[in-house]
Amino acid sequence: MRIAAAALALSFTAAACTTPDAASQSASMTQPMVSPILTTAQAFDDQTYAQPQVARVTHVDLDLDLDFEGQQVGGKATLDVLAAPGAKEIVLDSNGLQIASVTDGAGRRLSYSVGAMSDDGGKGAPLTIQLDGAERIVIDYRAAPNAAALQWLTPEQTAGGEYPYLFSQGQAILNRTWIPTQDSPGIRQTWEARITAPKPLDVVMSGVRQGEPEDLGNGRRAFRFVMDKPVPPYLIAIAAGDIDFRAIGSRSGVWAEPVMLDRAWREVNDTEQLIEAAEELYGDYRWGRYDMIVLPPAFPYGGMENPVMTFLTPTFIAGDKSNNGLIAHELAHSWSGNLATYSSWRDGWLNEGVTSYFENRITEQVYGKQRAEQEYALSYASLVEGIEEVGADSPTTAMRSPDAISPFETEGVAIYDKGTVFLRTVENMVGRDRFDAWLTQWFDNHAFEPVTSEMFLADLREKLIGNDAQLEARLMLDEWVYGTGLPSNALQPDPQTFAAVDNAVAAYVADGTLPTANTWTGWTAAEQRRFLERMPEERTDEQLAALDARLGLSEAGNNEVLFLWLEAALRNQYDPAVPKAERFLSQVGRNKFVSPLFTALSESDWGKPIARRIYAETRDSYHSYTRGRVDATLGMTAGE
Known part of the structure; x- marks a missing residue:
């Protein structure tokens, strides 16, 4: 059942100031948005125990303490529940959560049970709560000290070396190790949080900070955050440590450890240009602020597109912005992935492939066509190599993960690079202007909603292809999304993109001739990577x-x-x-x-x-x- 609700009219304005919370950033949670639940077969998420058609979480309110000595997070989670008539229970996802009690909004105890753990432990166990008419449930709990989503760092593991650090990484199904909720991308939820931490540590989250931190008088401070837009639960994120903020523009800035802040700011200080380029391509940025935090080196990914607070690895910092495609990628997720989000993990390409295409377009706008074409050529080569390694018939090379395998077995090149090449191929065949208009309306019409491959292809056929049977045949849409390997119509990179580098590789292979030191340093990072990837x-x-x-x-x-x-x-x-x-x-x-x-x-x-x-x-x-x-x-x- 589709439930319509109007978005709250909120303005997250911020002046260029010491920290973004110093400006007015209040938000009311009196009428949160409720996103639809899809009921098609493709929308089914086999990585959750939740039964959202029976009862679903619409809003999460966290009140948690960070215990750095015990390396635990604990407190209360208050969940707003939307239940079908006659529904007697709600099923949540849990992995290692230590439940003390469950009550309704009036403090009345509710019965609950924790089921058996999944065979491999990754999916966790179902937490089933008897509603007894409750529309709000309060869970008093603690996360296990080894909660997989949370990484606790000692001072020695940070750049500053003086204070401990915490960060979370929830994607794909790890947030159930520290938040009791329905941990599925198709069950979008608004949320708010009150987090306490020891002084002098700062806390940031993937929600808008509300005012200044409150001094509790016991050596701790409380920080408040709000995310008024429904998001997939894996995008609830937290970081805490000795971190400072520096503004880039009126709506953007970067957090980092003090000893890292100068380097981080210099690397990302063109972020406003990236935002403007993205908006010019596919419409307004709808999340208010776009801040980033450069985390300690232990962060396992290049970046994570947490709304209003992108998490970044320090390994992208090169001193010359040559790796800033990473920033463009995480920013692009603000449309593809965060705005329109896959309903299940089997549609990973709808987030990552579309985003990688969008990233390349931002790169072209800001850094020029040559750099964009070089990065596309690297992506194409990675795709070809990845398919050759596992075989063109392998189900792991299908963009839409088939039921026969786990969605987490799909090759990364099928999710990222194949999606990029697919959209470049469509763009090339229908024309850039027509394709951009179509993709813009796709984001607009599915803002803050779950989507599936089935929906994406149906929309393409209805609004871009129409009754053009010849175009339909040339595009080979179903083969791209559901088939394995690389379709024959794939748009190949311009061979001139790396002509000089490929000639240098050929000379090296032929007789060992190496590029001169000046030639090497004059090459772009993409050209250097091309040489190293192509050498024997x-x-x-x-x-x-x-x-x-x-x-x-x-x-x-x-x-x-x-x-x-x-x-x-x-x-x-x-x-x-x-x-x-x-x-x-x-x-x-x-x-x-x-x-x-x-x-x-x-x-x-x-x-x-x-x-x-x-x-x-x-x-x-x-x-x-x-x-x-x-x-x-x-x-x-x-x-x-």
Whole structure:
């Protein structure tokens, strides 16, 4: 059943000031929006225990204390419930939550039960609460000390080295380890929070901060946040630590540890240009503020598109904005992913593929066509290589994850790169102006709502293709979304995009001729990556030494380039690279870099003992997401 509700008329204005909360940012929660629940087969989310057609959460109110000594979050969660007539219970998602009591809004105790854990533990267990007529339920609870969504860092694991730090990473199904709710992207919820933390730590969340923190007089302060727009629960995020803020524009700024703030601000100080470019492409930015926080290195992803507070890895900082496609990507999620969100994890491409396409368009607007085309060519090459590795018939290469596999088994290239190439192909066939108009109305018409592949294709056919049978046939829509491999109509990159680099690769392969040092430093980061990705996989010690001596790869300031060098060196059992790799793996927690380097080491008898030695020292510094992947690669667990 579709439930319509008007959006609240809110204005999140902010002056360029010390912190964004110093300006007026109040928000009323008297009439939160309620987004629809989709009931089609494609909308079914097999990663939740919730039964939203029976009873669903519409609003979450958190009142939590951060316990850094015990590494726990605890307090109360008050949930507003919308139930069908006659509904007797509501089912929530829980993974390790320690429930003390459940009551209704009047304090009357409600019966509840926690079911059996899923076989692998990742899905957690159902938390079933008897409603007994309640429209509001209050859960008194604590998260387990090892809650997978939360990473507690000691002072030594931060850049400043003086205070502890906490950050969360909820995607995909980890927020159920610290928030009792229906943890499914199709069950969008508004939320608010009161969070207490010890002085002098600051707290930020993926909601708008309400006024200044309240001094509680016991060495702690309370921070309040509101998200008045319904969001998928995985986008509720928190970070707390010794962090400062610096404004970029009237609606944007960056948080970071004080020792990192200057570098972070210099890297992202063109964010307002990115926002303006995105708005010019696909309409108004609807979230009020766009702030960012540069987290400690343990953060497992490049970035996370949490509304009003993008979480970023420090590994993107190169000093020249060459990795700022990451900012464009997380910003683009404010339309594709946060505004119109997949209803289940099987439609990952609807968030990431559409966003990657949008990212490339922002890059073209702000940094120029050449850079955008180079990044598209890298994406296309990654897609081709990824499909070749698993086979074109593998179900893991389908954009829409088939029921036969877990949605989390789908190849990343199918979710990100294949989606990018698909939309570039459609744009090329129908024309950019027509495609932009269609995509704009798609975001407008599905703002703050869940969507499916089925809906996306139906909308394309109705509003862009119409009755043009020839265009329908040329586009091959179903083959793109539901088929495996790479469709034959894929738009290939312009071969001239990397012509100079590809010629240099050919010369190197032919007779070992290397680019001059001046040529190398004159190349863009994308061109340097292209060279390293295209050079032969097998290299001798002498060849690797020559590469490093000529191109200065061990001292590369761009972590994307340094990673490619280290991966090649470790794959070829190059001893001189081990100390650099060890330092890199001890300072970086981004899974994109960490897992492949341990994989490269694990593939040889030479590298296995090195990998186990390094991992024994670094494992505790990695997020649970990264640990899980390296554990599987090395066959190691905590304590080994």
